[in-house]
Amino acid sequence: MQQEAAIGLEAIYQRIGTGPVSAEALTSPEIYEQERTQVFGRMWLKVGRVEEIPAAGDYKIKRLDVANTAAILSRGKDGVVRAFHNICPHRGNKILPETGNETFGRARGHSLTCRFHGWVFDSSGPLRMLPREDRFPEKMDHNCFGMRAIHCDIWEGFIFINLADTPEQSLADYLGGIGRHFAGFPYGEATYARRYSTVLDCNWKIALYAFSEGYHVETIHAATFPKLAVLVHTEFKTFGPHSSSAIYVPPGGAGPTPATAKFGEVLFRSETHGRRLQDLPPTVNTERRNDFQFEFPVFFPNLVLHACAGSGYPGMVYFSHQFWPLGPDKTLWEGTNFYRQPTTPSELVAINHTDALHRNAWLEDTSTMEDTDAALRSGVLDQLYLMDDEVMIRNTQFHIDACLAR
Ligand code: FES
Numbered sequence: 489m490q491q492e493a494a495i496g497l498e499a500i501y502q503r504i505g506t507g508p509v510s511a512e513a514l515t516s517p518e519i520y521e522q523e524r525t526q527v528f529g530r531m532w533l534k535v536g537r538v539e540e541i542p543a544a545g546d547y548k549i550k551r552l553d554v555a556n557t558a559a560i561l562s563r564g565k566d567g568v569v570r571a572f573h574n575i576c577p578h579r580g581n582k583i584l585p586e587t588g589n590e591t592f593g594r595a596r597g598h599s600l601t602c603r604f605h606g607w608v609f610d611s612s613g614p615l616r617m618l619p620r621e622d623r624f625p626e627k628m629d630h631n632c633f634g635m636r637a638i639h640c641d642i643w644e645g646f647i648f649i650n651l652a653d654t655p656e657q658s659l660a661d662y663l664g665g666i667g668r669h670f671a672g673f674p675y676g677e678a679t680y681a682r683r684y685s686t687v688l689d690c691n692w693k694i695a696l697y698a699f700s701e702g703y704h705v706e707t708i709h710a711a712t713f714p715k716l717a718v719l720v721h722t723e724f725k726t727f728g729p730h731s732s733s734a735i736y737v738p739p740g741g742a743g744p745t746p747a748t749a750k751f752g753e754v755l756f757r758s759e760t761h762g763r764r765l766q767d768l769p770p771t772v773n774t775e776r777r778n779d780f781q782f783e784f785p786v787f788f789p790n791l792v793l794h795a796c797a798g799s800g801y802p803g804m805v806y807f808s809h810q811f812w813p814l815g816p817d818k819t820l821w822e823g824t825n826f827y828r829q830p831t832t833p834s835e836l837v838a839i840n841h842t843d844a845l846h847r848n849a850w851l852e853d854t855s856t857m858e859d860t861d862a863a864l865r866s867g868v869l870d871q872l873y874l875m876d877d878e879v880m881i882r883n884t885q886f887h888i889d890a891c892l893a894r
């Protein structure tokens with residue numbers, strides 16, 4: 489997939505056009521089936537952070553319903569993170585039991601044991617031993633019966649996998665310009681993570697697209713963030729299927745400052761948690777404007793990051809959204825806030841306050857998604873007309889269409 493950069497709306501429109509997008513793409517079960525193989529079966533997908541499995545032997549199991557599998561992300565004795573399908577090469581049981589969408593654990597003695605008949609795998613993949621091996625009528629070549637590998641690579645501490653037998657591109661080439669644009673940000677210092685997630689009765693793109701534009705803020709977030717009515721959504725750029733844009737909020741928005749805003753002040757005043765524009769990659773907020781809120785890239789196909797560096801939300805280094813299809817009209821949404829570790833009770837209270845503020849905003853965001861899905865399924869609309877602030881939606885859909893057309 490080409491990753492050439494297009495900077496500014498004019499250049500983007502020249503590349504992907506300005507026409508309406510298909511409403512059917514958001515509802516059709518047939519299109520969803522194609523997306524499972526052509527998009528989720530071939531693109532690089534972010535499945536975790538290295539801090540989630542910090543020590544040798546640690547593992548995380550991430551369910552990937554869209555591909556009818558689950559990935560074991562395992563840190564071997566050598567410290568390398570690898571990915572495997574959670575399926576035993578003996579009779580196909582899950583090697584490790586899954587307790588939910590994500591399961592965490594540690595391999596004792598760096599070995600993972602299938603609980604059905606006790607085959608034992610090294611946490612780096614190979615089969616170590618199988619009980620009563622002498623009773624197999626044919627010689628069992630241990631090299632052929634290791635855990636089934638999934639292509640795995642890491643960008644800036646984010647663990648990505650690719651479910652294709654042979655990925656078309658390396659992760660570095662796949663991310664291309666977006667990877668370079670957002671490299672060098674202190675993701676790894678923001679180890680205090682707070683997660684919200686829910687299953688929504690809507691197509692995954694309806695959820696993704698609701699978080700890909702600033703057009704809705706003035707209306708949907710009028711109650712929570714009245715001052716954001718004056719926000720400026722700008723600096724649009726695309727890198728092939730990936731895109732990015734920035735939000736600034738010049739002073740002057742309507743409405744009172746909520747009394748609870750003082751909770752955040754302790755973080756804004758802190759050297760650790762406060763606004764640290766110097767942490768931003770040099771290509772982000774190049775003028776180091778103080779009214780910068782965040783720049784948010786859409787990593788094709790289903791990840792949105794928001795690089796804040798302490799701007800916007802008190803204490804927030806960055807936050808992320810990810811959208812996992814569970815069916816044509818069912819989506820697991822995961823929203824995670826990332827902070828540096830609080831060191832005092834007042835910092836912890838302030839972070840709790842930021843989380844509550846953000847939860848309220850996300851409740852407002854998610855409130856539209858099931859309604860949109862239900863209404864679009866009426867079939868009344870054939871096409872959707874997008875404005876400039878919705879150009880990242882246009883870019884994502886353009887490249888999903890391109891994946892399906894191959
Ligand atoms: S299915 Fe795993 S050991 Fe038999």
Ligand SMILES: [Fe+2]
Pocket residue numbers: 698704705708709849853
């Ligand atoms: Fe929103």
